[in-house]
Amino acid sequence: MLLTIDFDSEEPIYMQIRNGVVAGIAMGSLRDGDPLPSVRTLGSEIGVNLHTVNKAYKLLQSEGFIEIRRNRGTFIHAGNAAKNTAQFLETTGESLRNMVSEAVTREVDRAVIHKMIDNLYNELGGNT
Amino acid sequence: MNGGIVTFVAANLVIASLFVIQPWFSRKNVLFGVVFGDDSIWRDEKAKRIRKRYLWEAISGALLVCLGFFIYFIQVLPARGAGALTSNLSVFALILVETLVFIAANRRTRRFKNKIDRDARLVSNKVIIETDINEKETVVPGWWLLLLLPVFLASLAVALLGYSMMPDKIPTHYSFTAVNGWSHKSLLTIMTPVIIEAVLSAIIFVSCFFTRRAPASVRGNPDAAPDSYRFRKVMVVMMLSVGVLLELNFLITEIGFITPVAPLWFTVMSIAELVMFGFIVLFYFRFVRLKKPSGPILDDDRKWLLGIVYFNPSDPSIFVEKRVGIGYTVNCARPAAWILIAGTIVLIVFITVFSAHVK
Incomplete structure (x- = not known):
């Protein structure tokens, strides 16, 4: 998969790496077991600090999109739930972002939005 | 004349x-x-x-x-x-x-x-990276660098174990056809070649270690520098081979302390080294010069001071491919690069002063 990094973007580079991988999983161009470059290789290819790449990989790992195996490398390990999440983020992320952005502009409290989402989730039958 | x-x-x-x-x-x-x-x-x-x-x-x-x-x-x-x-x-x-x-x-x-x-x-603000980089195919494995070890250990063994067998007068300088310099035997004289060999091997080892991951001098997308991985791999192998050849020179010198060796050996080594350099030029044309770049290219002239010195604080690479000339250079924005340069200079001065002192 091709990963595009824009140095002029407002989005931090680690988020661009993370979003690129999530989009790849959502669109099916990255599948379970596909290797990702090592932190060192990706850092020197892009020309960015290793901490930046590390941060992106740690985030992807904590979100359940990749698996970092010691001395073996980094692999896509999304599973179905993570794949669905990736697709959801890819298709709905932007509108969700717009909504939260509006809430921020109107100074709606963070807790109110959290509560709203929780209520909606329960109402629509979500049980996790 | x-x-x-x-x-x-x-x-x-x-x-x-x-x-x-x-x-x-x-x-x-x-x-x-x-x-x-x-x-x-x-x-x-x-x-x-x-x-x-x-x-x-x-x-x-x-x-x-x-x-x-x-x-x-x-x-x-x-x-x-x-x-x-x-x-x-x-x-x-x-x-x-x-x-x-x-x-x-x-x-x-x-x-x-x-x-x-x-x-x-x-483009000045964008790079496109291929995520399916197969590191096994693009990066020379670290253990290959251990190829520098056997000949060095052999020289050390000949020097230490062969000391008692060496005559009092030992050949220390060869012309094309004969020995033209002799010295008296001492532990320091017979260890000198091994010490110089250790220093040279260490420099080659460190250079190969960092060159293994050095990025191409032109970036932007996977086709900006086609075949740069293959060239890098070939270059590391060539550097290792030249290193082993240099080491063989020292091994033969040590053997020459025990029993006379034909000066022809040194000539053969020099010719082999020249042939290697010829191959390096050939590989350069094959994998770099004749390759046509395509796709968006990153305009990073600002990172190449005077077109020669690479200075990029955000790039973690310590070695990078040279923009002009065959080989690799250091990223001067990295302190490790300065330590390497200073270390190399100190070592070269050391062996120059040391060998002059021994003579």
């Missing part, structure tokens, strides 16, 4: 020629360290004029320096020590003059680039 002048002229000629042909040892979309959108720049009339002017200045600069020092040699006929010092000075003068000529050409190229219409393929 004495041997000193011949060596002086030969050394200066080789260095001058290497500088003069320098612009032709770069990727096809790079001119004097300045990057362009594609290789058509090489056929541009204005670019041709910049190259012609460079050739003219580089050749006349080299001739002036050589002529100046040559006249000095003929007139003054310096003693051996002063002669050697002047030879070294002439090399430094030559490097300085040729570097200044290159910097002038780099500045002209930058001005030329600013004047022409901006190439849409040159």
Whole structure:
């Protein structure tokens, strides 16, 4: 998969790496077991600090999109739930972002939005 | 004409020629360290004029320096020590003059680039990376560097175990056909080659270690520098091979302490090293010079000071492919690069002083 990094973007580079991988999983161009470059290789290819790449990989790992195996490398390990999440983020992320952005502009409290989402989730039958 | 002048002229000629042909040892979309959108720049009339002017200045600069020092040699006929010092000075003068000529050409190229219409393929803010980089295929495994170990250990073993078998008078200098330098046996004399070998092997080891992951000098997308991984792999293998050949020289020297060896061996080694350098040039043309870049190219001239020095604080790479010339250079923004440069200088000064002291 091709990963595009824009140095002029407002989005931090680690988020661009993370979003690129999530989009790849959502669109099916990255599948379970596909290797990702090592932190060192990706850092020197892009020309960015290793901490930046590390941060992106740690985030992807904590979100359940990749698996970092010691001395073996980094692999896509999304599973179905993570794949669905990736697709959801890819298709709905932007509108969700717009909504939260509006809430921020109107100074709606963070807790109110959290509560709203929780209520909606329960109402629509979500049980996790 | 004495041997000193011949060596002086030969050394200066080789260095001058290497500088003069320098612009032709770069990727096809790079001119004097300045990057362009594609290789058509090489056929541009204005670019041709910049190259012609460079050739003219580089050749006349080299001739002036050589002529100046040559006249000095003929007139003054310096003693051996002063002669050697002047030879070294002439090399430094030559490097300085040729570097200044290159910097002038780099500045002209930058001005030329600013004047022409901006190439849409040159981007200043974007890189595209292939995530399926197979590290097993692109990076030389670390254990390959251990290939430097056996010959070194063999030299050490010959020196230590063979000490009692060595005669009191040992050969320490060879000409093409015979031994022309002898020394008295001492632990220091017989260990000197091993110590120098250790230093050289260490420098080669460290260079190979960092070159294994050095990125290409032109970036932007996976097709910006096609085959750069293959070239890098080949270069590491060539450096290791040259390293092993150099080590063999020291092993043969140590064996020569015990039993006479034919000077022919050293000639064979030198020829083999020359052949290796020939291959390096061939590989350079095959994997770098003849490759056509495509896709968006990152305009990172600002990271290449004077077109020669790479300075990029955000790049974690310690070694990077040279923008002009065959091989790799350091990222001067990394403290580790400075430690390596300082370390190499200290080691070279050490072995020079050390071997002079032993003689």
